[in-house]
Amino acid sequence: MSSPRSSSLLAWPATSSSRARRPAVSQEDRRRTRLKRKLKENLTAYGLLCAALVVFALFSWYPIVRGVLLSFQQVDFVNAPTWVGFDNFAKLFEDPLFGVAWRNTLLFTGLALVFGFAVPFLTAVLLNEIRHAKAFFRLAVYLPVMLPPVVTALMWKWFYDPGPGLFNSALGAVGLPGGQWLDSSGTAMLSLVFVSTWANMGSTTLIYLAALGTIPGELYEAAELDGAGLWKRLRHVTFPQTRFVLLVLLLLQVVATMQVFTEPYVMTGGGPDDSTVTVLLLLYRYAFVYNDFGSASAMSLLLFVALGVFSAWYVRLTRKADQS
């Protein structure tokens, strides 16, 4: 944007006479009105922004600072908080469940990646080839996403029931022995991963499907002319063309699954034998069962740092791979 002064120079040839007729006072005045208008515009803008600034300050920015402070404090809501240095962290490390919770969470995330990453992608590739009943497939795969997660968890808990549950009934009907599902520490976590994958794969599948839709058909055509078979076309056209979406969703999925809470809270409560105690479940216990908000905040901080380090490492790694 050009300033009024330069535009007036362009509009009016700067002859000495025209300059003489425009006294400095009016320029000063104009600058003042411009300043006034700018100020008024800024005030209106901040007027429109103020509600957002207040809610962000109260429920995002302040809690960020507060969370870090809480990690180093002892809080009981009766006495004033006291500084305890790294005591909260030390306490966490002494808790035998701490290591268990991290191992379980990593196991959940790892398993969720195997299913929740591969299955939606393959489903999307498959759906992209299917020419009939497209609307039905989209609707069906996305329907579980709309169910409240508590309903999904309670429903699957009933499906997993070793007695009259759906799975053991179905297995029994074809003459197979039933499983223990949630009742055995060996399979409980895997059973939770199934629920989570079932409930969430709709959104990832449809995002992949949208990405697949943007691949130019000529690429497949050219590859085919060069003699590339189905697998080679998948490997050399589909993968590279959807690479970016795949990489971003992988990161988002790791971040999301590391925070798993509803499924273990509703379906197993952490059992059997602590096999489904996750980081967030333990954090919840520290805060809302033991009322130890300091240690719970320390746990949040650790989770945040772990995910932050992972994200930074992952982004660097993928960028490096892109450059080479």
Add this chain to the structure above:
Amino acid sequence: MRTLVSPSALRSPRGKVVYGVVFAGTLVIFVLAFMFPLYWAVTGALKSPQELAATPATLVPHEWHPETFADAWSQLNLGKYFLNTLVVAGGAWLAQLAIDVPAAFALSKLRPKFGNVVLGLMLATLMLPATALLVPTYVTVTDLPLLHLNLINSPTAVWLPAAANAFNIYLLKRFFDQIPDELIEAARIDGAGPVRTLWRIILPISRPILAVVSILAVVTAWKDFIWPLLVFPDTEKQTLSVMLQRVAIDMPLNVLVAGMVLASLPMVALFLAFQRQILAGLTAGSIKG
């Protein structure tokens, strides 16, 4: 459009057979994986408690008990919990529109001094895993700084944090950025102030993005569990999800399942009505490939 499999391969006799088999197989798997569990839940609610507890389970109820849904409605006091959930989700929706739309408009079109800093600080909150703020936000909600209000058991404990939504502001700002400045300039020349411009010119042409933000807001609030679990310790104030998991152990299974089906119906209906907007919202924030 040309995809992985070429159209000519599909037209060949062998291609037709393979396609038919793959299509039928996918259809069967989808019906079994996504439709059957829902059928099982609905028919489960219609069975008698004895039939529901029997092994092996029955595929079609021997006796039909549609009155279970009415029983669930009265035994679980569903009317009250529907109303609670509606108030929580509706308020969260209105708060997000009322607070985030003007903010995004100001940042996009009025471009105040330090506007980019404000936007950056807002977007930075997207980097945080949602649960990292769970405990400090809870502590904040129990005693708001300066005001010293306790929002526990009040729906504002959901409404206000929901409005601090950087993703909404990002979506809205991106849409407003595409609206030509000339339109705003013309409105100004006609004597309309910024608020009037927002109300009379920007909002009417922003319907698609407002629909996306609205649906995201309602669905997120309806599905949320952990935050309502924390801020509504009073059983009378709880949302459907929190109530259902609280009573799950003590309720007869058929009543519980009927309650679960009823609690899901609004979301399923919303999905059927607004499929296009919901699927647009899914890819709106995501990344171009």
